[in-house]
Amino acid sequence: MNHGYGGPAISTENTRTDLSLDWLVSNLRWGWLVLIALYAGLEYYFTPQFSPNFQRLLLLLFVGIVLNSIYAGLLWARFFPPWLGLVTVILDIVFAVGLLLLLDHSLMLMLPLMIFPVLIGAGRFGAETGVLIIFPLIIGYGLRLIPLLQNNFTGDVVAESLFALASGSLVLFLAGVLPGIFVREWVRTSAQQNKAELEALRIENQRAKLISEMALTLGSTVDYRKVLRAMVDLAFSALAEVGRRDESVIGMVLLFEDDATRLTVAAGRNIARSDEGRRVPADQGLIGHTIHTAEATITNNVQKDRVLTSFASTPGCRSAICAPLRAGFTTYGVVLFLSTQPNFYQAEHKKLLTTFCSQAIIALQNAQLFEDLHREQQRILEKEAEARRKLARDLHDGPTQSIAAIAMRLNFIKMLVQNNETAKAYEELVKVEEIAHRTTHEIRTMLFAMRPVILETQGLVPALNQLADRLNVTEPFSVRVVNRGYDGQLSKDAEGVVFAIVEEAIGNAKKHAEASEILIALSADAERLVVEIKDNGVGFDVKKTISSYDQRTSLGLINMDERAQLVGGECTIDSARGKGTTVHLEIPFKKSGPESSAE
Known part of the structure; x- marks a missing residue:
């Protein structure tokens, strides 16, 4: 692991591996020195007279201990460059040759002491180095035989010496070659493994880069069609990075629309x-298996899949991969790719496409949400435009004609x-009065049909909350809405009536009450909705105001009761001077539409 910023982590790991090998060699060298000490002790024990070589042997052993201690100190300090390893091997060779010259016993008994530098050199630097190390040791063997042959030059001694030299040379040769071959094979295998790991890392890095680019691309737009096209293109690019590349690959995104049993081709590549727009069954073949298991699936028998062969684009395709577009427990569709090459898709493709789909579904959901919102916005705008056109037609065909008739009369x-x-x-005049009453009724009917758009989309309580929020910003008084138990039991028309009465009551309070607070309280039981609009204003004399209503020009208080009667309800007013005003409205749930009232 690299804890700094100076270089890649892999070079730090290589240094640690080299030091571990050097520590192993140093520890083995301690064992070698102990074995040499044991041989020196045996030399002293079995030699009847004192040998001058014994003192030299002890001195050589002491030098070896000092050198290995220095090696261990350098390793502990983590300062052990590669060239120092070569120096230690050379010193080991010199040390081994010195042992050959100083020890007086049989050459075969000294063979284990000679093998150590050969094994270390071959293991560290290869078979060639091991073979090179053998030559100075064989020369040392030969120099060791010269005094023996001078003292006793007989046939048996010569034969025994030559056998010892040949057998020792053979053992040293095998010790130099076999570890080198093993190390070379190990190096080759390690190189292959490292290459495979680097390739896997490259693929993973490329995959991460593709996923990052995919997330950036898909997140940069909320256009539903652009997201679908980008899904197919990005998935193709991602799969092309794994294994072989096939530009003729066919790709599709199939989604559930209004039918939960069939999928629709929403976007495609090379189709x-x-x-x-083709619709196919969602419960058969590869697609059905993918949806049922909620996992990516590969097939190499496209020709036997009736759903896949039903496409006009798939003749000649032999392998396919399909992954679900799934969020939570909901499946929105599948992503399908087909190739004309046999056994084209592998486990890596499966893994990559699964990752892609898990990321793409988020962008697809956002795009669908935006598309639904845009569609709802268009629907609302069309509804408002239609309402305006209808109002214009109704005004032209009704009140406008009546007012023209009144003017003529x-x-x-x-x-x-x-x-x-x-x-x-x-x-x-009597006829004009009749026309005026009829016109008033027509206008009130049109006013009843007009209500805020939020009533159509969200209902009465959100519409009242929106009204209160707007008034709290623009008016000097505060408006508060309290709801106890009402959850949309009235029809849309009845909710429009309630909203219009509330607006009328607040408008009256604004004009006359001088109130600082207005409370809109809704409560519902099993049979009716009760709405109370209370203010803390100056109040008024209800009977006097109603009795003089024929002199007023606004719709006034009676208009609220007439609206309530349209939906089978009742509206009453309770007020007195100095005590504020309460508008009390009751509307039954079973009879809550203008049609019911008419009946």
Whole structure:
């Protein structure tokens, strides 16, 4: 592990491995020195007279101990460059040759002492180095034989010496070659493993990069169609990084739409035009198995899959891979890729496509949410436009014609009055009054049909909360909404009536009450909704105000009760001077529409 910033982690790991090998050699050298000490003790024990070589042997042993101690200190200090390893091998060779010259016993007994530098050199630097190390040792063997042959030059002695030299040389040769071959094979295997690991790391790095780019690309747009096209293209690019590349690969995104048993081709790559929008069963073949198991699936028998062969784009395809687009326990569709090459998709493709789909589904959900929101916005705008067109038609066909008729009759009445035809003028006034009443009813009916869009989309309580929020910003008084038990039991038309009455009550309080607080309280039981609009204003005389209502020009208080009656309800007002005002509205759940009232 590299804890700094100066270099890659792999070089630190290599240094640690080299030091571990040097520590092993140093520890083995301690064992070698102990074995040499044992041989020196045996030399002293079995030699009857004192040998001058014994003192030299002790001195050589002491030098070896000092050198190995220095090696251990350098290793402990983590300062052991590669060239120092070569120096230790050379010194080991010199040490071994010195032992050959100083020890007086049989050469075969000294063979274990000679093998150590050969094994270390071959293991560290290869078989060639091991063989090179053998030569100075064999020369040392030969020099060791010269005094023996000079003292006793007989046939048996010569034969025994040559056998010892040959057998020792053979053992040393095998000790130099075999570890070297083993190390070379180990190095080759390690190199292959390192290459495979580097390739795996490259693939993982490329995969991480692709996933990052995919997340960035998919997250940069909320356009539903662009997200679908990007999903196919990015998935193809990701799969192309693993194994062979096939530009003719066919890719599709199939989604559930309005039918939970069939999938629709929403986007594709290299597909025929006739496959765009094609609907296929979601419970058969490779696609059905993928959805059922919620796992990516590979098949190499596309020709036997009736769903896959039903596409116009798939003739000649032999292998396919399919992964689910799944979030939680909900499956939104699948991603499908097909290739004309046999056994094209492997486990790596499966793993990569699964990762891709788990990331892509988030972008797809966001795009779907944005698409639904855009569609809902368009629906609301169309509904508002249609409401305006309908209002214009109704005003033109109803009140506008009636008002024109009133104007014409008033002009006619003026002529009658000028001619002193009072009786006819009175009859015309009665007709004008009838037209005016009919026009008033028509206008009230149109007002009933007009209500805020939030009532259509979210209901009465959110609409009242929105109204309160707006008034709290623009008006000097505060408005608070309290709901106890109402959860949309009324029809949309009835909710529109309630909202209009609340608006009327707040408008009256704004004009006349001088209130600082207004409370809108809703409570519901099993049969009815009760709404109370309370203010802490100056209050008024209800009877007096209603009795003089025919002189007022606004819709006024009676208008609220007439609205309530349209949906089978009742609206009453409780107020007194100095005690504020409470508008009490009750609407039954079973009879909550203008149609019911009419009936």
